Amino acid sequence: MIDFQKLIMGYQRFRSGDWTDQHDRWEHLSKGQNPKVLVIACSDSRVDPAQIFDTNPGEIFVIRVVGALVPPYERELGHHGVSAALEYAVTKLEVSDILVMGHGACGGIKASLEGTGSEDEDDDFFIKSWISLLDDARDRVVAEHGHESDVACRLEHEGVRTSIANLRSFPFVRDREAAGKLDLHGAWFAIENGSLHLLEPKSSEFIRL
Template sequence: MKAINKLINGFSRFRDEYYCREDSPFVELQNHQEPSTMVIACSDSRTDPSLILQCEPGEIFVVRNIANIVPPYEPDSMHHGVSSALEYAVKSLKVKNIIILGHSGCGGIKALMDNKLAPEDEFITRWLSILGSVRDKVIARFALDGKKASVEACAACEMEGIVHSMDNLMTFTWVAEQVEKGDLEIFGWYFDLKDGRILDYHEDSEAFEPLRPFCLS
């Protein structure tokens, strides 16, 4: 129960900070939200986008899943959680930015690279198969051929997975249309847990480079 008690106490501090003050942001937020940015991040407990990006309530619309994957556009009778959230963000909230936020040390990518996905898994293996072609590409580049994937190979797959999800975003016609009109921008960011940096994908160089914050002064 200690872990639960910590969460309860955390909620109490949250109420003190955001509800029990005269200028509470929830006076307006209780009626509507107008986030300018959607963040598609990993479910990993170490990579909370609101914490990493220091966002206040109402600033970002967040979807989290194993390995921060965006599936391709598949308008069938199956259930599509990420796609439905994406549709809501683009069509209803009219976000101006979509960030795919990946990270180092991703357990899902590691299992995919080492081919250690449990056969008894009901959902994870099928979900990660979206990145099957990415895995094959990285394995060929590093000439692994059944060998255990190195940290460098896993990092390459993590980054390639971000780019693959960025490409998948463009298979949604209503995303592509907004991008082409200049009303929506797509970013691929990679959070390095070791040194706390974010690397930003540059399409022109096809490489991830350190994100350089704008000077606020």
């Protein structure tokens, strides 16, 4: 397991290695960014989009949040971190594609299916509030597949579909998609075997790449 000191050692290797070897690229990046793809992925430490898609700094704009969940469009006062990052990527960076990527063995999905397990309501207030975004999807999946062994996987898939539907509730996403300037995609990554499954738009099913 890595600890803070190992992070510092890693930085030192990076500074004397990649940063030095590719100084021109890093100098270019210091002047701005121009990614064309926004990836919305889970905060899970095992699922790093940059590693999975073998990208360099500056190539993808990433939002990482529990369950790879996107909230619906809301204008109420509050601190809307995911919505703010989404707005920046779409309206300022003008990305041409958004990929929502769920994954196997997702703790957020497990929390939705089983509850957080705490008797103290204040102990996991923020987790419960956030995961409630999946309540309707969970109820549908459990009603149809509640006794099946792959119910968690099915809800992980449904979470991606839910996030894509919520993306379309944002006017700046919906309008750009309608104008052909923005494409939405879904994916699911299996940690155990490294396979990537893409959401097929017509069937709304996940197909292994």
